[in-house]
Amino acid sequence: MENIQLRLEAEKAEIIEDRREFVCYNSKNKNSKIRCEENSVSGAVSQRACVYCGARVVLNPITDAFHLIHGPIGCAAYTWDLRGSLSSGSELFRNSFSTDLSETDVIFGGEKKLREAVDEIVKKFHPKVIFIYATCIVGVIGDDIDAVCRSAEEKYGIRVIPVKSPGFSGNKSTGYRAACNAILKLIGDKKSDKKVSGINYLGDFNLAGEVWVVENYLKRIGIDIVSKLTGDGKVDEIVKAPEAKLNIVQCAGSMGYLAKQMEELYDIPFIKTSFVGLEDTENSLLQVANIVGDEETVERARELIKAESEKIQPELDYYRGRLKGKKAAIYVGGGYKAISLIKQFRDLGMETVMVGTQTGKPEDYEIIRQITKDGTVILDDANPYELEKFMVEKGADVLVGGVKERPLAYKLGVAFCDHNHERKHILGGFQGAINFAKEIDLTVNSPVWDYV
Numbered sequence: 001m002e003n004i005q006l007r008l009e010a011e012k013a014e015i016i017e018d019r020r021e022f023v024c025y026n027s028k029n030k031n032s033k034i035r036c037e038e039n040s041v042s043g044a045v046s047q048r049a050c051v052y053c054g055a056r057v058v059l060n061p062i063t064d065a066f067h068l069i070h071g072p073i074g075c076a077a078y079t080w081d082l083r084g085s086l087s088s089g090s091e092l093f094r095n096s097f098s099t100d101l102s103e104t105d106v107i108f109g110g111e112k113k114l115r116e117a118v119d120e121i122v123k124k125f126h127p128k129v130i131f132i133y134a135t136c137i138v139g140v141i142g143d144d145i146d147a148v149c150r151s152a153e154e155k156y157g158i159r160v161i162p163v164k165s166p167g168f169s170g171n172k173s174t175g176y177r178a179a180c181n182a183i184l185k186l187i188g189d190k191k192s193d194k195k196v197s198g199i200n201y202l203g204d205f206n207l208a209g210e211v212w213v214v215e216n217y218l219k220r221i222g223i224d225i226v227s228k229l230t231g232d233g234k235v236d237e238i239v240k241a242p243e244a245k246l247n248i249v250q251c252a253g254s255m256g257y258l259a260k261q262m263e264e265l266y267d268i269p270f271i272k273t274s275f276v277g278l279e280d281t282e283n284s285l286l287q288v289a290n291i292v293g294d295e296e297t298v299e300r301a302r303e304l305i306k307a308e309s310e311k312i313q314p315e316l317d318y319y320r321g322r323l324k325g326k327k328a329a330i331y332v333g334g335g336y337k338a339i340s341l342i343k344q345f346r347d348l349g350m351e352t353v354m355v356g357t358q359t360g361k362p363e364d365y366e367i368i369r370q371i372t373k374d375g376t377v378i379l380d381d382a383n384p385y386e387l388e389k390f391m392v393e394k395g396a397d398v399l400v401g402g403v404k405e406r407p408l409a410y411k412l413g414v415a416f417c418d419h420n421h422e423r424k425h426i427l428g429g430f431q432g433a434i435n436f437a438k439e440i441d442l443t444v445n446s447p448v449w450d451y452v
C-alpha cells in the first residue's frame, strides 16, 4: 500500500517553474534543447554535491598525497569511505585530515590552526605533497590559505597546494576545475623536452580497478601509461605527465578542463575516450592505437578486441535474452557515462526511457538526443522529485545511478544498479560489460519485486 501511495505521489509531482527548461521530452523534429552548465536553482534540492566535494572526487584518488580539509569536521566526513577508489601502493589517501574549525576559529580566524595542522602532518608523516581544501566557512571568514601554503612550502621544501573549493562558490563543476588547477600547480608550468611514447590517462578514478583494466589492454597492444589522473595516481608519476604524447580523457566532465590546459601548457593533444560498454571500449582502443602506435599496434588492438569479445559473447547472449524489452533510467555525474550506458543498454536489448546528468554539457545532451528515442525524458541537475516522477511515468524497470539515487529507486519498487563509488566490481572494459549485464539481470529479475 505504502509503495502504491508513493508511486501516485511521485507521478503527480510538479516540476518547479525555474527548473522547467532543465527538463525535456526528446523530440527529434523540434529543437528540444535543455539548459545546463548552470548553478543549481535555489531550493530545488539538487542531487549534486558541493564545490568542495567535486574537488575531492577528483583529487582524493591520488594515493600518496595528504588531503587536509580546512573547515568544520562535518566537511571532512566526505572521505574515502564514501568515495572509495583503489590503490596499487600507498593507502595514505584513505585517512582524513581536518583542521576541525570551531566557533572561536570562525571569530578569530583559522590560519593558526591550519599552520599547526601542516606542522603536525609534516612531523609525523614526512609527505611529498599536501592538498589543502578551503571549505564554505573558510570562504566566509577569508583565511589566506595561499599564504599558509607558500610559507609551508618554504619552511619544509615540500609541495603544499591550495584547493579553492568553498562549497557555495559555484557548482560541482567549479570543484572539478579547482582540483584540475591544483594538479597543474603540482605538475608545474614547464614543458618537457623529453617525450616518451606513452599516454596520460585522465578522468578515471579507479573505483573498482578500472584503471588497471585499461592499463592492461594498452600494455597488451604496446602502449604505456605515463601517469594516471587520478585513479591509482602517484605523485612521482603525475609530475612526469608533460612527457606523454597524448592525453586520453575518460570523464571529460571532470577533466576536460585539465586536458585543454595541458594541451596549451605542454603541447599534449587529447581525445575523449570511454571504456564503459563494448562499443565504446572497442572504439577507444582503436582510436588510441591509431594515434599513438603504428600499423602493428592497430593490428594488436584488433586482435585483442576479437579475443576479448569472443570470450564474453555466450554469457552476454544469455543476459540479452533475460533483459530484452526492459526499460532503463539513468542518472549519473557526467555526460560520457550516460552516453556509454545508453549504448550499453541498447546492446542488451533495453530502451533508455529517462536519462540525466549532474554536470553534462550541451554537446553531451545533443548526443543523448540523437541516440535516444522520441519521448525519452532528458534532465540536467535533477532533484529527487523529478527522478521519481519520470521513473514512474515512463515505467522504468531499473535506475542506474550513485549512492544518493539508490533509496529513490528502492522506495518505488524499481531495481537499482550502482555505477559509482559504492560498487566493488569492475564495470569497465569487456569483463565490466559482463559484470554490468549480470548485475542488471540480478536486480531487474529479482523475485523481490513480485512482493512489492
Ligand code: SF4
Pocket (backbone or CB within 6 Å): 050, 051, 052, 053, 071, 074, 075, 134, 135, 136, 137, 165, 166, 167, 168
Ligand atoms: S564545503 Fe560547505 S557545502 Fe561542502 S560539505 Fe562543507 S559546509 Fe557543506
